[in-house]
Amino acid sequence: MGHDQDLGLRERKKARQHQVISDTAIALFTAHGFDRVSVAQIAAAADVSKPTLFRYFPTKEDLALHRFADHEDEPARVVTGRAGGTGPLQALRRYVLDGLGRRDPVTGLSDHPEVLAFHRLLYGTPSLVARMYGYQQRSEAALAAALGGGIEGALAAGQVVAVLRVLALENWRRVAAGESADDVYPDAVAAAELAFGRLRTGWRDGPGDAQ
Template identity: 70%
Template sequence: MTDEEAAAPGPGAPGLRERKKQRMYQAVSEAAIALFLEKGFEKVPVAEVAAAADISKPTLFRYFPTKEDLVLHRFADHQDEAARVVTARPAKRTPLDALQRHFLDGLERQDPVTGLCDHPAVLAFHRLLYGTPSLVARLYEYQDRSEHSLAEALGGAPLPARLAAGQIIAVQRILAMENWRRIDAGESADAVWPDAAAAANRAFGQLRSGLTPYA
């Protein structure tokens, strides 16, 4: 086998151009976040980010349409996460069961998306995110896309599916924010975990009582 063959992606994997593009996204985003954490989001011009990433400002905007997207790129893979969970669930598992299990698994892993993560770098990032109004506003746009993709995965009539998706995404957001609030107040992730898991189970139980077609 040649080196080129060994390095070639497997079936379904992104090609070389796509992998280079993904690495560019990652490198520019990480450079921007480092500057924002050091100086504050509002105090760092986009030109400084471009210089730190060794690209031109027009090139940066081709990758990131807004300054806020430089930060929220970390959430890009999560926009259709709930939809992927529903689509990939076993045939006998309901959408709500699959989403509940996925959220509980995230709590056990202390996935930052669940809010239950006390790693210093994650804490710093969340303080940047939730302490910057324009980033919070942009985050809601990402969540709106999550609702749309989840509604499509749930299927059925468009309006009921969208209403269900909105409730599910809202529950996950509220649970994550409550976990983050306690972590930010100084509690450890291990200490918060039992309450976080219990709250998630209660919340999904409430969803089942109102979303019987998906339960």
């Protein structure tokens, strides 16, 4: 076996180990609660040592939130990888609508039991909510750079990331309250279209708004 093959095998083994540890941790967290499960329990259930676990996941919160880390640069990649002649907002709008159509958990529009359990864990654990803002800040910074940087890029990225967060949270709240993803879908699409319409045209003060 050549050197490249050895490296490829090691990377695949590392990826499998990473997935096993993560899946084990999330299963324990959703079954018992984040604060009631220790890192030692996760390591034992995943059949790894604590030092090995911490090589993959530096903190306990990372065990639950790495799924968000995997997606944090997606908006930036959508912008940088868009087709010629497609504007950034147009590309991001299509990304959101496609995600809603797939019932992507990132959009909040998923009623799969495991996804619902994970979202309840996330939104019901203050330390995870606080850590998630770090992922969102990195997502915003990457998107700002993709949009050209400077104050204009930062302002645009801040608005987009806020829109994605609000849309996903509203979808999750409705699904968590018992509505099916299929029932929420039309309203989710309408809300996304409204949000991107506002991003495209800007906010206008109406009668009675602050001057």
